[in-house]
Every structure is written in C-alpha cells, then in structure tokens.
Amino acid sequence: MKHMTITHHLSDDLLMAYSAGALPEALSLVVATHVSMCPDCRAALAAHDAVGGAVLGTCGEAELAPDSLEKTLARIAAARPETPRPKRDDSLPGPLADYVGGSLSQVKWRALAGGVKQAVVPTDRGATARLLYIQGGVAVPDHGHRGVELTLVLQGAFRDETGRFGPGDIEVASDDLEHKPVAEHGPACICLAATEAPLRFAGLIPRLMQPLFRI
Amino acid sequence: MTAETEEAEWARLMLRIRDDRDAEAFAALFREFAPRVKAFLMRSGSTATVAEECTQDVMATLWQKAGLFDPTRASVTTWVFTIARNRRIDTIRRARRPEPEDLAWGPEAEPEAAEIVERQQETDRLGRAIAQLPPNQRALIERAYFGDLSHSEIAAETGLPLGTIKSRIRLALDRLRHQMT
Numbered sequence: 001m002k003h004m005t006i007t008h009h010l011s012d013d014l015l016m017a018y019s020a021g022a023l024p025e026a027l028s029l030v031v032a033t034h035v036s037m038c039p040d041c042r043a044a045l046a047a048h049d050a051v052g053g054a055v056l057g058t059c060g061e062a063e064l065a066p067d068s069l070e071k072t073l074a075r076i077a078a079a080r081p082e083t084p085r086p087k088r089d090d091s092l093p094g095p096l097a098d099y100v101g102g103s104l105s106q107v108k109w110r111a112l113a114g115g116v117k118q119a120v121v122p123t124d125r126g127a128t129a130r131l132l133y134i135q136g137g138v139a140v141p142d143h144g145h146r147g148v149e150l151t152l153v154l155q156g157a158f159r160d161e162t163g164r165f166g167p168g169d170i171e172v173a174s175d176d177l178e179h180k181p182v183a184e185h186g187p188a189c190i191c192l193a194a195t196e197a198p199l200r201f202a203g204l205i206p207r208l209m210q211p212l213f214r215i
Numbered sequence: 216m217t218a219e220t221e222e223a224e225w226a227r228l229m230l231r232i233r234d235d236r237d238a239e240a241f242a243a244l245f246r247e248f249a250p251r252v253k254a255f256l257m258r259s260g261s262t263a264t265v266a267e268e269c270t271q272d273v274m275a276t277l278w279q280k281a282g283l284f285d286p287t288r289a290s291v292t293t294w295v296f297t298i299a300r301n302r303r304i305d306t307i308r309r310a311r312r313p314e315p316e317d318l319a320w321g322p323e324a325e326p327e328a329a330e331i332v333e334r335q336q337e338t339d340r341l342g343r344a345i346a347q348l349p350p351n352q353r354a355l356i357e358r359a360y361f362g363d364l365s366h367s368e369i370a371a372e373t374g375l376p377l378g379t380i381k382s383r384i385r386l387a388l389d390r391l392r393h394q395m396t
C-alpha cells in the first residue's frame with residue numbers, strides 16, 4: 001500500500017467531523033481506511049485533532065471525586081490484557097481488515113447483477129458500509145443518493161463523470177449527484193463504500209431488488 | 216509559567232510515563248488533565264457521575280497506551296483529547312471507533328528537539344487563535360469538538376473551520392506534511 005499516487009482526498013468537513021467524533025461508524029471506517037493509506041490526509045487529521053486539543057485545553061476544569069486518582073490506579077491494576085486482534089495480512093488496510101476477519105480472502109461476497117459482487121460490512125445504524133467487487137469494464141448500477149456517499153478504491157480503478165479513481169482515491173459524493181461509475185478494463189475494482197442513507201437505484205428493476213440485496 | 220513551557224513540561228512527564236512507567240509523573244499529569252477531561256465530558260453533555268467514570272477510564276488509558284505517544288506528532292493536550300473523544304464514543308455513544316493504522320514512515324529519523332517543541336506549541340497557538348474568534352464562530356468550533364454537532368451540521372457550516380483557525384490549521388498542516396515526507 002505504499003507509494004500510491006492519491007489525487008482524490010477527504011474534504012475538510014469530513015476530516016473535522018471524524019476528528020470531532022461526529023460521524024456514524026460506517027463513514028468513520030471509510031475515513032480511517034483512507035487515512036491509513038494517505039499521508040496527506042493523515043497530516044490534515046493531525047491538524048484537526050490539534051484543534052480538538054486546543055478546545056480541551058480551554059474548556060476549564062471540573063472538580064474530581066476525592067478518590068479519583070486512587071480509583072484510576074485501581075483501574076490500571078485491574079486491567080486485563082487486550083484481546084488480540086484477528087490475524088491480518090496486508091491485503092487490506094488495518095481498520096478495514098479488523099472488520100472483515102483480517103484479510104480480503106475472508107470476505108464473503110454475494111453476487112449482485114452481472115460482474116458485481118458485494119459484502120455488507122456490519123456497522124451501527126446511521127450509515128451502511130459495504131465492499132464492492134466490480135469486474136473490469138463493468139458498470140455499477142446507476143444510483144442517486146441522499147446524504148453523503150463515500151467510495152474508496154482499494155484495488156483497480158473506476159471512472160465516472162467526475163474523473164478517474166485509483167487505489168487510495170476517495171470519491172465524496174453528496175446529495176443528488178447521479179453518477180455512473182465504470183470499472184476500468186483489466187483487474188477487478190474493489191471499493192469500500194459507505195452511505196448515510198440507503199441507495200435508491202434509478203432503474204425500476206434494480207429498485208425492486210434493492211430490499212433483497214440491501215445495497 | 217507560560218503555556219508553552221507548560222506543554223513542554225507535560226511532554227517530558229508523558230515521556231517518563233512512556234519510557235520509565237513513572238507513577239509520580241502519572242500523578243502529576245493526572246492533576247493537570249483529569250479535571251479538564253471531566254469538564255470536557257460534561258460540556259459534551261455527560262452527567263457528573265458519568266463524566267467522573269469516563270475520566271478515570273481516559274486517564275487509565277493514557278497510562279496503558281503511553282507507548283503510542285509520539286511528541287513529534289501531537290502535544291499531550293491533543294493526545295489526551297483523542298483519548299477522551301474515543302472513550303466518549305465508546306462508552307457514552309456505545310459505538311465503535313475505527314482508528315487509522317500507522318503508516319510506514321520510512322527510516323525512523325531521530326526526532327529533532329525543535330520539532331517536539333514546535334508540536335507542543337501548536338496546541339497553544341491554536342488555542343489562542345480560537346480565543347480570538349468572534350464568539351459565535353468560537354462557539355461553533357467548541358460545539359463541534361464537544362460532540363454537539365452532527366456531521367451534516369458541521370458540513371452545513373461551510374467555512375468551518377473559519378478565518379484564523381483555518382490559516383492556523385494550514386500552517387500546522389504544512390509543518391506536519393514537511394515533517395512527514
């Protein structure tokens with residue numbers, strides 16, 4: 001995952017919302033995964049975190065319980081060792097690997113329409129995350145969406161009306177952008193996508209299939 | 216003592232915790248930070264009881280995760296903020312918080328003392344920049360970091376972070392980028 005040329009980055013408001021802890025889990029997962037691949041956004045996130053530090057530094061002091069330090073030391077003494085994470089290989093960035101059993105080979109794909117597979121990544125409500133596997137040359141069904149949709153390329157590349165997206169690139173789409181991503185010819189394009197609200201397909205038949213596939 | 220030397224002193228204490236598991240240094244940082252963390256959590260909407268519990272948890276985490284503290288990347292105040300934010304999400308919102316993994320930074324260079332000082336001063340400069348904002352802008356920044364604004368509310372406040380904050384963030388960013396490449 002090193003030495004990628006990333007041209008599409010996270011927006012300032014997403015970085016700030018992630019830093020402030022205001023994103024639903026699915027969006028946080030995509031942000032954390034992109035940041036794991038991108039030194040630029042990692043630096044930007046550190047700067048947003050420093051704003052959080054400045055806010056913490058200026059919000060005053062509250063009176064502690066009299067035995068606060070003793071209780072904290074007792075907590076430290078009683079702490080159990082952390083449960084080890086699932087074994088990972090380096091097929092996926094760390095935060096994502098933790099959600100799918102450690103490796104791309106562990107992902108349980110489900111076929112959608114021709115050439116497209118998906119795997120829902122379980123997160124809390126408020127947004128949904130899923131992995132998409134799109135065969136080279138194949139189009140992802142046309143869809144519009146409410147709220148924010150993030151699409152992070154892990155392998156391969158896709159193009160849509162707004163440009164080319166290769167490994168590490170993230171597309172931040174909001175509101176009613178109707179876009180038509182098509183995977184580049186060659187190896188399959190694997191993406192991590194998260195949406196704030198369920199997608200609605202533009203075509204009738206995919207719309208009927210929507211509840212079935214939870215896309 | 217000025218704020219800048221305070222941050223430098225906190226960084227020294229934090230390194231004693233990290234490198235020597237120094238309990239006295241921990242007690243000193245506890246006195247400085249536990250009351251701030253508790254105030255931060257109460258401003259985030261927690262009751263005093265929940266904030267007290269969570270503060271103890273945050274400070275215990277500071278000890279347990281001390282090995283991850285890197286004074287060239289974050290001031291102690293910023294680092295404590297990230298722990299407090301994560302515990303707030305974990306225990307109060309009961310959600311999972313995916314965290315980025317560390318990038319391979321290439322050959323580990325010996326950190327320069329000047330870099331550490333720079334990083335520790337950043338928080339203070341940002342704090343002063345926030346203090347100089349018009350009250351309504353300042354309140355927005357604070358509410359965002361207290362966890363009071365949803366993502367769409369943050370996005371709707373376009374121009375956030377504003378003015379001087381934005382240029383401060385840019386400066387901090389340029390320095391970090393320079394340092395990380």
Ligand SMILES: [Zn+2]
Pocket residue numbers: 006008009010034038039040041042
């Ligand atoms: Zn980026």
